[in-house]
Amino acid sequence: MTTRRPFVGGNWKMHGDLARAVELTEDVSAAVASIAEAVDIEIYPPFPYLQAVGHALRGVGVAFGGQDCCPHLEGAYTGQTSPSMIADLGGNSVLVGHSERRHGLGETDDIVASKLRAGLAADLQVVLCVGETQAERDAGQAAEVVSRQVRAGFEGLDAAQARRIVIAYEPVWAIGTGVTATPADAQNAHASIRELLGSMYDAELAAAIRIIYGGSVKPGNAAELFAGPDVDGGLIGGASLKADDFAAICRAAMPS
Numbered sequence: 126m127t128t129r130r131p132f133v134g135g136n137w138k139m140h141g142d143l144a145r146a147v148e149l150t151e152d153v154s155a156a157v158a159s160i161a162e163a164v165d166i167e168i169y170p171p172f173p174y175l176q177a178v179g180h181a182l183r184g185v186g187v188a189f190g191g192q193d194c195c196p197h198l199e200g201a202y203t204g205q206t207s208p209s210m211i212a213d214l215g216g217n218s219v220l221v222g223h224s225e226r227r228h229g230l231g232e233t234d235d236i237v238a239s240k241l242r243a244g245l246a247a248d249l250q251v252v253l254c255v256g257e258t259q260a261e262r263d264a265g266q267a268a269e270v271v272s273r274q275v276r277a278g279f280e281g282l283d284a285a286q287a288r289r290i291v292i293a294y295e296p297v298w299a300i301g302t303g304v305t306a307t308p309a310d311a312q313n314a315h316a317s318i319r320e321l322l323g324s325m326y327d328a329e330l331a332a333a334i335r336i337i338y339g340g341s342v343k344p345g346n347a348a349e350l351f352a353g354p355d356v357d358g359g360l361i362g363g364a365s366l367k368a369d370d371f372a373a374i375c376r377a378a379m380p381s
């Protein structure tokens with residue numbers, strides 16, 4: 126078992142309305158109350174509901190963050206949200222490089238890297254999402270793609286900055302599809318990422334960084350997916366919209 130503190134994130138994507146966001150926040154906080162001491166639990170609501178979620182969470186051991194951010198802290202960027210605005214509302218984290226932005230909106234490694242740096246500059250913890258598409262996997266390029274994405278994200282960061290990053294390995298073919306990587310696939314990918322971090326920094330830093338798995342994690346498969354020694358929790362989409370399912374997944378991440 127790892128000495129890294131497990132991390133489970135709930136990515137709500139663009140679901141719900143204000144009343145539902147508050148209700149889900151309250152239900153999640155109640156359902157994970159006894160788990161949050163042992164696991165970092167973070168929810169990522171849609172931007173318009175961040176403040177309401179922050180109020181509903183006050184004093185509870187669950188944190189919240191943004192699903193994305195602008196690569197700049199302030200300025201003439203119509204429609205964008207600064208990472209410092211997320212921090213201003215009490216958020217402590219931001220997702221960057223989610224596949225729905227890389228592949229759905231054409232975000233390049235460079236754009237993702239600049240968002241990551243903006244998140245760090247706003248003192249947020251950054252969850253860097255990486256993962257190969259089905260076509261890349263079929264072409265035998267999975268390891269190369271993931272390593273390119275990780276390198277681009279960490280390029281030029283010092284060890285203190287690197288420690289504030291959580292990596293989410295999310296094979297694109299497993300997101301929202303009901304198909305998951307096997308526990309062995311997830312463990313192998315995570316071990317390769319950790320090895321890469323070791324070569325970019327050192328073994329101590331590589332051992333400290335959390336690498337979580339995402340892609341169709343459910344209460345029924347979470348424990349086996351999280352059992353790998355290099356798998357430190359998960360980033361959860363669909364199942365994070367049901368408080369009981371999300372809590373069961375958080376429980377599966379607790380150190381045994």
Ligand code: PGA
Pocket residue numbers: 136295299300301302303339340341342360361362363364
């Ligand atoms: P999923 O989404 O759990 O619905 O597959 C995961 C994610 O997009 O982070």
